[in-house]
Amino acid sequence: MVARGSALVEASAGLLAFAAAAALLQVAVSPGESPAPAAQTVAPSAPPPSIGPDFDDDRRLASKAAAVASYTIRAALDASTHQLRGSAVISWKNGSAAAVRELWLHLYMNAFKNDQTLFLRSPYGAGRSGARAHAFGYIDVKKLTARELGGRDLWPSADRHSPGEPDDQTDIRVPLPDAVAPGARLTLDVEFVVQLPEIVERTGHSGSFHFVAQWFPKLARLEPDGTWAHFPFHAQSEFYADFGDYEVELDVPDGFVVGATGQRVSEQAGGGRRKLRYRAESVHDFAWTAWDGFRERRDTVAGVAVRLLHPPGHELTAERTLEAIRFGLPHFNRRYGRYPYPVLTVVHPPRAGRAAGGMEYPTLITTGGAWYYPLVGVRALESVTLHELAHQWFYGLVATNEHVWPFLDEGLTSYAELHALQAAYAHTSLAVLPGFGVSIESGHRALAAGRARDEAIAAGASRFENFSALGALVYSRTATVLATFANVYGEAKVASAIGRYARYHRFQHPSPKHLVAALRETLGPEAARALEAALFERGTIDYVVSELVNARARRPAGVFDRKSGRETLLPDHDGAGGDWRARISVYRYGELELPVEIELTARDGSRQRRRWDGRGTWTALHYRGKSPLVAARVDPDRRILLDDNLFNNARSAGSEHTPRVLERAVYWSELSLAVFGP
């Protein structure tokens, strides 16, 4: 449904129709049952008491979003100057409880206007790509009027720059002549010109390749309490916006293949140019690409029309990408709710435009990677495809504030990607080398380990020291936290929690407390406490086997006063024939308390396991058997991936040499001497 000026009337009619249907069908909402969240205009301000099993499947899935900010855009691309001339009609509703006297506009493209913007200012290449700009870009708003406020041009009275940032123009306040009451709608007409930069990060051009993202004047989201969630474009930050419907007409030169958010609804050719119209409902962004070098593949996966655009020579990577989509779409549908859109566009940028790769937009994702990746056993292609596809749920459908809580989309997406890759490829989910496999789980753990103290996982994007820290914590450590909890408490429980969270909050803007509440519901309060410590308090855990001492069990010796009289027992010095006893001390360092098993191995090969709930800072285990204890290992099944140091999880009674390492190093040295030596 496209929101137009009479959206209020349409919404009211819809509500009346729903009420009538409910009365006719005598549908009753029973106590304890969450009402089906149809298109909601605001997210609940408090966690729901219980999401419940109703959201373990798609029965009560919201079918579309309430349209808060809808855009009708026209833009024409000049492929020689890499400029866009555009106009837009923005239909916006004040869904908050407060009247507003100003608007805030995201002009993200101004991040590339000069090298003193917040985005490009760092001399150390703070962005994800680390690249510097060569040809700058910007967006100029020429005119901004509000039909309901007299149609006067509001742009001259807009602030000239972002608050506190004189050289940054990405976060602009526009005062309004009159207040906009709660529930009222505003229709804005805006004209703008965009100069695309040479691609630095995500958006721009390289030769005739254009990737156009964050390119139009975009309203910031107004929160239910009437505060604007506005922010300047930081190099480590992403985006946040309201849902709405988009109708976009793109005017491009003939010969350019175009991919865009949404579904193409019409096409007109003439005068050496083509006009393509796209429609996307219930989304919060619109991106597109145009290049005269794309090749195209199409497929239908789980009822979704998939269109893949790739450079020449990438036939093998195209097939691998489609394989990943064929696996991922049904997989994520089952876990997080059915993908609601009819189309999905996948863009593999050419090498020169690779900075546009690895990114997500509603119904459009960009991948990337060299044509030879499938040949060398690296699963980078599958990884980026599944990651960006998972973003359709965590970012696209559950539209959290990526600036304030990047972990809510990147962390959940990384976990979704991890789970999908593990399901598809097990221990070779990151790389498959001759005789050797590396799992994505191991990869994420290695990236995240040792960084827990740097910053809280749940910190805002600009709080991290650099993108390396953000990546290690927001992406990898979140995935490792969730994988650990799945290992300890049960994968089915974690899957159920995240599935319920994703389904219930579809088309909404939840916060971390909603995620924690969903996990508390299935894992219990203790696990939820540990989760909060891990996410918000830089919580860590390190199990250590600190001591393993064997001794022969000797019979008692000395003078004993029994009831029958005094008894003197001589010491049994060698303890020959007696059992063996051992004491094992295990410590838990860090803030997280997770239950764990400890495996004891005796010399005769027998093994036994003990369980510790992880409470307290240490525990002692006692062993008695015919054979001495030779080793003890905490977490023998490698469940607690969050453990800071895996090598102190074990202790041996005897030597701790490394025969396999020595043997392998000797052999490789011999090989190298045979090849490179005399």
Add this chain to the structure above:
Amino acid sequence: MTPCPPERIRARRRPGAVALLWAARLLASLLVAWPIAGVFGALGAGRGAERDAVLFEPGALFLLEALRLGDRALLAGLQSAAFSWAVFALLLLVPMAALLVALAHEGRLELGAWLGTALHHVPRFLLLAGITLLGQALLVVVFALAYGGIQRLWIGRASERSADLLSVAWFGLAAAGVLLFSVLQDLARAASVTRQERASDNLVHAVGVLRARPGRVLGTWLVVSFVGIAVVALAAWAVDATHVERPETWRVVTVALTHQLAALALAALRAAWLAFSLRAVGARASAAF
């Protein structure tokens, strides 16, 4: 010591010398590898009932942990190992010279005379190694410097894949040149043992041998190389089937034996190639060659 007629020079006639080369490589590798294994041991990789089998578990959880925790120590260990490796590579010229001398002579070799003769050739072998290394380095530099200009021929005209394959072909040419230098070095060493001339004369003679029968020389080298690759691949397959990530000691022993059989086979292949080189320089363009 009695020189062996070229037509009778065969590696299989000198198993002891082949074993000496293998044993020398093994000893050198033990000394090179020991500090590396020590770093892993210091990290705690040998703890627990499984010992360092954990490093070989599918998924590489513990291996990545070792690389993470021990990155600086491992780097230092590798640098030290690289230095040791270079020193031992030079010292291995002695058993290599001993192998060549043994192949070039027939009958029983008296230990003192044999090793003395071998040591006599080592300085010339060092010089040949230096010249070869210099030539290879110059070749690589020239190819690298020319690459920028060559690349402009296909940038913008070829797809990414074609451009990459052209780059691979360019550096493949460089690699072929580097290998050619190695072939010439071996021929020159053989000439040094049989003809007792100066290093420059031996090199000239080696070039002459290659020019006389390039197909035969390069073909033999390629066959020996491919057989060597097959040996290594077969050993890798056998080792993979042994599942060394499991804790039983017999698996480590089996893997060690498999690897040493492969190392011995490589020493034998080296000897076979050197025997061919001796035949080639000893009877250039004759029936024996």
